[in-house]
Amino acid sequence: MSTSVGPPTVEHPQPRGISSRLFVLALLLLVGGAIVRSAIATRLDGFTIDEAYHIAAGVSYVRYADFRINPEHPPLVKLWVGALLSATGFHLSPIRMFADKSDERDFTEKDVYLNNDFHSVQRRARIAMWALNGVLSFPSCAHGDTSTRL
């Protein structure tokens, strides 16, 4: 008769943490609060000097699948805003040859300010950005739902 001898079993205490449900709720409250704060704090703001440029560039990416306008930044955010504006109505002039960056900027700004209602463009761009910030919290929610014990 043989008896196997092994190290004694040690039970490790489970770390105390918050439940997945509470984590998701806290995350949604945090992100929602940030969006509300942004909406209040920037409610008087107009466009900064580059925003019209970025927005028209984003619409051109969506409409023409052409990334020649304002290619200096990664395109995700411009694509997102451009998609919403394109879907809800935005007049975009046909792309033409640009003499230089200044000419490219003039082209986009004329479209935003003179060929569209720029206040409406700004309102919709703000909504798109709040939505993007909200959407970006979903992966964290999903992660918290499957694995989190903080």
Add this chain to the structure above:
Amino acid sequence: MRPWGYFNEIVGSKNAYLYFSDEGVDLGQRGNELEQYYHRVLEPSGEVPFLGYEMEEAEKIAMHLDWLGRDLKRDEARLNSPIFSGTILADARYLGKKPFWDTPSLRNVVPSARFGNLLVL
């Protein structure tokens, strides 16, 4: 509530433009308030302001603004005069002390109105 940008505990927020001159102070985002002020106060009085605030040409046209320099023939005398009299809409980030192009005369004027870091002088 006007959420002027926070800088630090020493300079506070209200007068931070005297110590900083970067895009954190202002990035031209007071255009909507400038437009409203222009049409509410300046336009009825016939005042054509000097527009020392970062705005694109198309934006100014879309807002139906008038400004010194829009019509160079009309404004030549006022722009060439060594003494300026009138309204200046100034971006506060350019009013702090600078080794070159310093503007102490503007820095020391008490603004008649203020919208964030857009000052009406």
